[in-house]
Amino acid sequence: MAEFDLIAAIRARAAALADARGDVALGIGDDAALLAPPAGRQLVVATDTLNRGVHFADDAAAGDIGWKSLAVNLSDLAAMGAEPAWCTLSLSLPDGDARARAAFVEGFADGFLELAARHRVALVGGDTTRGPLSVCVTAIGFVEPGWALRRDAAGVGDEIWVTGTLGDAGTALALDGIEGYRDFAVRRIDGADAGAGVDSEADAASAWLYQRLRRPQPRVAAGRALRGLARAGIDVSDGLLADLGHICVASGVGACLDAAALPASPALLAACAADARRALQLGGGDDYELCFTAPARQRDSIARALAAADTPAVVIGRIEAEPGVRVRLADGVMWTPSKRGYQHFG
Incomplete structure (x- = not known):
């Protein structure tokens, strides 16, 4: 499974959430996403990186890594009183057996998208690259002006x-x-x-x-x-x-x-x-x-x-x-x- 095959696999899994929101004009597959924030709301943006051996163990289950990588960002939005809407995902994967890599991505997507579905969060873009196992997620939400918890x-x-x-x-x-x-x-x-x-x-x-x-x-x-x-x-x-x-x-x-x-x-x-x-x-x-x-x-x-x-x-x-x-x-x-x-x- 090469880079663009990975992207296609993730895109296929994530498409339904983006389609269901109605505020994603263009999601995964182009140079950038096109999003339509609601009038009268401020954007709230949070980013967290999770690295193997620092944020999760070497033998951590792929689904748990996927879930937690989104959860920690949604927690930041929650702390601001924000309503989650969209996210991006940058995934660094080590070289090695293609089947193992594909299995990891499937398991990762299971956990990530299960939590995303609970909060109606659309995955709208990101990146995949070769390197040490690392996950970086950016979550974006909305809050009414003057209502954010600071x-x-x-x-x-x-x-x-x-x-x-x-x-x-x-x-x-x-x-x-x-x-x-x-x-x-x-x-x-x-x-x-x-x-x-x-x-x-x-x-x-x-x-x-x-x-x-x-x-x-x-x-x-x-x-x-x-x-x-x-x-x-x-x-x-x-x-x-x-x-x-x-x-x-x-x-x-x-x-x-x-x-x-x-x-x-x-x-x-x-x-x-x-x-x-x-x-x-x-x-x-x-x-x-x-x-x-x-x-x-x-x-x-x-x-x-x-x-x-x-x-x-x-x-x-x-x-x-x-x-x-x-x-x-x-x-x-x-x-x-x-x-x-x-x-x-x-």
Whole structure:
């Protein structure tokens, strides 16, 4: 399968989504796409690159790579309150057996397009090239002018919220002994490896952790529901402390988190003792939940809006004037975790 055969195969798989939208005048197959953004909306654009050995393991399933490469970009759009619309894909593939390459592309497309279909995202262009396995996706969405959630809008006294649960993906990385996560004290909660069938509650808990790592769920509906209610937002990709820290720096404020309020899944509780659990919830990363701030008066409205979006969320702290992000334990003692989040070149 040569380059243009790969492009043709991807185009055939993606055509239905582009045709269904009605705002793609010209998609895959030309030098560039022709798109028709709706009147009165701003474009929101996000780009992420995933590399083998950095963002996914050498033996990662092609479908999981495809899913996650789009999910991380949709999560960025969700954090801005945007409605996803289109995406482009640049795929670098190693030389080698043509059948293996074709099988990888088919599996990759399965995961990528399954998630794209859930959010009506049309793949409208990109590139294929020979090289180390790497995926770069650009996702484009819309938001009403003045309604985007930004990092620089948090105010002193705002409540800090987070969707879903934290620490699940980081626990899966720790269970696999991934560099940077080996110091976390976690215990395997089943006797089988991650790919085993689900035969018990323990197996189900293990499967949950790995599913959270491999196929994160971008909180698109939640991001849209928060427009006009929340002030500042970000997705939790590198770790809660690191990502909330970006909001604080951009807004010129600080934050205090209540460790006891951090949401934990039953699987996380089964795999980690208290100290390791807190550390992974605060610094583990890869959960792709939304962290946002809002005035306390909006609490009931936010709870109703997120319930309608079928997204659980809890208040975990408050924005303060003093710079920095602090963590308070149940007894009032301030706690400093060993890991604040992931950083390339750190």
